[in-house]
Amino acid sequence: MSITASGIRRAAPAAAQGGHIVVRGLTKRYGALSVFEGVDLDVAEREIVALVGPSGCGKTTLLRCVDGLIPAEGAVLVDGEIVREPRPGIAMVFQHFGLFPWKTVYDNVAYGLRMAGVESAEIARRVPQFISLVGLAGFEKAYPYQLSGGMQQRCGLARALAVDPRVLLMDEPFAAVDAQTREILQFELLRIWERQPTTMLFVTHSIEEAVLMGDRVVVLKGRPSRIHEDITVDLPRPRSRATFTLPRFAELRERVWSTLMSEAKKAEFQVGP
Amino acid sequence: MTVTTITAVAPRRFQMTGPTVPRLVAGLVILALWEGVVRGFAPDFVATPTGIVLAFPRVIVSAPFLAALAQTLGAVAEGLAIAIVFGTTIGLAMGRSVLADRVLHHYVNAFYAMPMLVVLPLFSLWFGYTGAARLATVVFSAIFSIVVSVGDGAHSVPHDYLEVAHSFRAGRICTLFEIVLPASLPYFLAGLRIAAGRALIGAVVAEFFTAIGGLGYFILFNSRTFHDNTAFVAVVFLAAFGIGFDLLTSWATRRFLPWYRRDEAAE
The missing domain is CATH 3.40.50.300 (P-loop containing nucleotide triphosphate hydrolases)
Structure with missing residues (x-):
């Protein structure tokens, strides 16, 4: 550096x-x-x-x-x-993505925020932001099985980034x-x-x-x-x-x-x- | 964006696919043999395929039959609902709590293996010759397969999911309902199919024993009064129940759980 x-x-x-x-x-x-x-x-x-x-x-x-x-x-x-x-x-991105197959991209990304107790208006504001940050805009309603491996990890990354980790x-x-x-x-x-x-x-x-x-x-x-x-x-x-x-x-x-x-x-x- | 293919939703899977023609031929051969043997060697009142078909339109609109059907299916639906609620709760507890599993494991397996026939006399003693005895039998017949299946499912939730939940600091209760429950769903559905069949058997057997009406009693009464063909219409309905329930659960799964694909359930 x-x-x-x-x-x-x-x-x-x-x-x-x-x-x-x-x-x-x-x-x-x-x-x-x-x-x-x-x-x-x-x-x-x-x-x-x-x-x-x-x-x-x-x-x-x-x-x-x-x-x-x-x-x-x-x-x-x-x-x-x-x-x-x-x-x-502190947020983790997992090797095998760790997405929940029963949740959509949106709900997977929202998961960390919900568990952190973030209020729903704030979640609704932040989730789309992070979905488009990782290039998944338009796939909010897709389920993990409908995504390629790369897209699944984009989703995993968005989930981790969304909680604004240090x-x-x-x-x-x-x-x-x-x-x-x-x-x-x-x-x-x-x-x-x-x-x-x-x-x-x-x-x-x-x-x-x-x-x-x-x-x-x-x-x-x-x-x-x-x-x-x-x-x-x-x-x-x-x-x-x-x-x-x-x-x-x-x-x-x-x-x-x-x-x-x-x-x-x-x-x-x-x-x- | 790289590979942005969204695979099409898996094609609908019909239960009746496969070699249709040989299947129909085999069925017709069996029916013809039945018809021939009865006409050649049996007394008049014994049911034949043609007799059943001819009786069908008359029986399915008759008040006694409809009342019996409603009674039996009502009891099965009610009993299954109770079994699902309590069976899932107990199963989740056993799958996720070592203590609950230690306490209940042997009892659940003992009851699961126990033929419902042996409890019927007790139930009719406790509840009388009433619908309550039938309901209890249905619940008893159905609940343990759900407990066992959901227990297995909750026990074998992929560790990855639990680790993600833990990493995001999910609470125990939240993890139970949001992670363990949906992850156990394939097991639950497998248990439910077994439970539905057992529930129907439970209802009909209870009706045989307690003479409280319903399809079981309808069959018993008609065959004892030499209305074999009429009785058989009810038998056909009981056989159709399995197919109907299967179609219903398949439809409900596709409709409400689009992410769940049966062919990859074992993943």
């Missing part, structure tokens, strides 16, 4: 204030098995941190701990408040859509973020996606896994398709790749536990 860009961001007050995530000594055990141990992680306000790691390293579990969905040892704080249960202002937790949000759609959604998310920068913890198994989206890429690995590297992505924003062509993008991608692969190879050829 360039100094000027961060300076501008700090100076411009956005609707969503705060969103500072602090993770200290987070350890998740299932019985004798430790998924991750002693994870320390800081995500600043309006920063995007991409979390990568080999499959099974506990990226998604870590994200669920930050959301307060599952308990863990250690501490998760968002804006100084300890997270033990899901809290207002923190967005992204659980491999584009892993379940095809490659072209994935690329389109990545840039749309970046466009939305530019308009309203929100703190984001972004779990992905795609190295390119991590480097494209993140201000930092955090590599989680080992058994039990720990944070192995914290790589600052000093690519200019706004990022676009042109970002892929920058030599620096290739360098960073290689760096993340080699960090990950050294371990992946070791794991692949490891015999026994």
Whole structure:
């Protein structure tokens, strides 16, 4: 992140204030098995941190701990408040979309607002706004089964954005859509973020996606896994398709790749536990 | 916008699709055999297909038949409604609360497996030879299949849905009605079909035993007075009930639950 860009961001007050995530000594055990141990992680306000790691390293579990969905040892704080249960202002986008098949696009997007106790006039005002923000205008009455995977995730994104979160937790949000759609959604998310920068913890198994989206890429690995590297992505924003062509993008991608692969190879050829 | 195809709503599924001609031929062969055997070897009063067809127009407008039909269907509808309300409530509780399941599980399964015939004498003792005994039998026959189905459904709500609800800080009651209930719907519909059949059996059996009117009594009375063909008209109506109920639930599902497609219910 360039100094000027961060300076501008700090100076411009956005609707969503705060969103500072602090993770200290987070350890998740299932019985004798430790998924991750002693994870320390800081995500600043309006920063995007991409979390990568080999499959099974506990990226998604870590994200669920930050959301307060599952308990863990250690501490998760968002804006100084300890997270033990899901809290207002933190919203998650799910890998398999998590849309309710019995609700229309409109009702799915409205769900988070209704659960937050927002009054109905306000819901009626905001839902169409977020539906058109993600490009789903005209599909308000469609049911999820009538939508393509990409459109379903647009709906999942609108549902999360509608509650005006300080923190967005992204659980491999584009892993379940095809490659072209994935690329389109990545840039749309970046466009939305530019308009309203929100703190984001972004779990992905795609190295390119991590480097494209993140201000930092955090590599989680080992058994039990720990944070192995914290790589600052000093690519200019706004990022676009042109970002892929920058030599620096290739360098960073290689760096993340080699960090990950050294371990992946070791794991692949490891015999026994 | 990328792939913006909206798939057409699944085509209407009729229950009577398939190889129509062989099916009709098989039916006609069976009816012809019946007709032939009765005409050749049985006394006059035994029902024949032609006899039933000839009796049909007379019977279906006769006051005793219409009264009996209204009584039986009324009792089935009333009993099913009660069974749906209480069965769903108990099923949801069992599916979502370990305590409720532990407390009720064996009892529900015991009653589910129990033939309704054995409780009939008790019900007629408690309620007398009245419509209440029949209603109780219908409820008893229908409720446990709904409890078991809804319980299974509520127990196996996809974890993803519950996680989303939890993440958006939904309350327990809200999650029960907005997530668990609709997610259990395929199970509920499966249970309801079984319940409807059992409810009808319950009503007719109660009528056999207690002689309180209705189609069961109509059949019993007419066959004992050697009006076999007349009795059989009522039997045909009972058989048609299954088809009718199935069509009704299919229609209601399409009309009121457009998102629910039976072919993907197992998803």
